[in-house]
Amino acid sequence: MSEGRPPVSASPTLEDVARAAGVSRATVSRVINGVRNVDPAIQETVRRAVADTGYVPNRAARSLVTRRTGAIALIVSGAGTDGGENPFHNQVFADPFFGRVAGGVVGFLRPRGVHPILMFAETREARAQVIAFLRQGNADGAVLVSTHSEDPLPAMLVEASLPAVLFARPATPLPISYVDVAHRTGAKLAADHLVARGRRRVATIAGPLDVPASQDRLSGFRDAMAAHGFPYVPCVEGGFTHQSGEIAMERLLADHPGVDGVFVANDLMAQGALQVLRHHGRRVPGDVAVVGFDDSSAATASRPPLTTIRHPVEDMAGEMARMLMERVDDPGRPVTSVIFEPSLVVRDSS
Amino acid sequence: MSEGRPPVSASPTLEDVARAAGVSRATVSRVINGVRNVDPAIQETVRRAVADTGYVPNRAARSLVTRRTGAIALIVSGAGTDGGENPFHNQVFADPFFGRVAGGVVGFLRPRGVHPILMFAETREARAQVIAFLRQGNADGAVLVSTHSEDPLPAMLVEASLPAVLFARPATPLPISYVDVAHRTGAKLAADHLVARGRRRVATIAGPLDVPASQDRLSGFRDAMAAHGFPYVPCVEGGFTHQSGEIAMERLLADHPGVDGVFVANDLMAQGALQVLRHHGRRVPGDVAVVGFDDSSAATASRPPLTTIRHPVEDMAGEMARMLMERVDDPGRPVTSVIFEPSLVVRDSS
């Protein structure tokens, strides 16, 4: 029995691998980091030693010298309910949408060994913490998805010149990168579809008009309808919630009883609209055709299942992560935005 | 202009603070870490120096010596769709439930300066990565929420003796801590409520019977009904999805047309059941009373809004985080579990 053997539990260090391979720490470091100028034979030896010892780099040590953490912040910047012991008891993060974004982000990052740190920025204090966290270099950058339009965090990120990418164009123009979907194109798909289905008295339920996405969906829809010869499209503003969809549909029905087609700015509101229509004895799609937006889980849960405009959320989130890493690697890069094309998913509601 | 001034951008180190306060690094470290044996006057001086310099500890450096990271893994161990470039395009994380768990976890951790790293463990490879990540000490422990009953990750965590706490009791007994809700009590609340509402032909739609939660809800419901003098309760097994709820309700209606009350093991299925009932012309709650479970967003989105059993998900998640940190601080602690009491939320479906 050799007695010098270190305990198995302690994970091996570079030093251990170097000894096993009969080379120096520096050489091992080079092959691990893929730096050229290493003899292929030695590379092979080192690789075997790494495998034998089960070596894995210590992130803290590496981070200390490289000033890179291999982590990014995944920030959900929600509408804030200040105060209270536990500020998360609101449903801020209870939207399935965030899960899809998270999935897309992880899908890109994980193969690259980068990990997302989940953060919520719903209060002034929380935002300050997030900024401090990033400034300290505890994460290399941030991807951000906001739930409301007056979110001050994007501006704070720019101000602190921290690498960041947004999901969706900010309400106020800002020198910051983002991914988004072509809302106007999506709205046009809905308009074309409704017209193709023979609808002539078409209305729309818009999202909150202070958010750019809602504005674009509305104006895109109106423009497309106008191009089809319907210059006037009645509109009721909703709040993206199920209930606001119900209320809006009631209003629409009261003001325009003859309506035979509705474009609703998101699926949740469309689901509400569907219920109101049924309640009023209107058959869908027989009497009224309905088209939603997002292709969320609400679209398939609705009765009838909802024809809707599909957001490639996961792809967009993956691209957002890619753009961030690009920026982290080269902070000098110009700000860019990538716009994704939506598609029409036809189900039974139209 | 003094020329020796360091660039403002470089964040100050312990050394800088020590110099500013006229003490040694060690002393500064002591006051920052709240170690006693420091003269109050000096403490004050140091604190001021910290404030003046804007010092914040470097996590990597600290982590390197303490072997603690100040981060934990928040693992979603989902049903796996192996293969494919992007394994997250399934709806694994698109359940609002996970958002609530995340909120509860962050609510506890954030005030303590601990950050959750979001990880998915949906494939064999991903699970191996998660284990490796933890073994390397890149996180101090893990909280885990599984989406299916045969998840091998809990056993792997135990095997590697990594600090971990589960959300929900594992299907196979395992020496691991967890939080859970008293499913049987919740089911009893539903039974008592239905009986109090005068229902005499009560049935139930269960969840998948290989998961402990479903079993407990079913047996708890049956026992409670038996105590009320209803020894036989028809049951159809569902899969916790909206659609499986529809199918189950169809079956129930076909086999037991006289049913006047249904306890459904989760809200999503209950929502589906509601639609089927309406489709068959049964009034809810007039003809059939329905009680769900979870108090998820589906409960309020349903028409009529669902009477349901409320899970204190955020509190449970917070407790899960607390238990983990306790274990991280003292790995010797015995395994424990904490069971939360559910409550009945009466809405319009019963």
Add this chain to the structure above:
DNA sequence: ATGAAAGCGCTAACAT
């Protein structure tokens, strides 16, 4: 192409 050695910022003996 490889090795020696310095040092990233911090904590924790150990010494005083």
Add this chain to the structure above:
DNA sequence: ATGTTAGCGCTTTCAT
């Protein structure tokens, strides 16, 4: 009660 010092594991000049 405070200071001195030795690393934690890694990358990266700088020699060779």
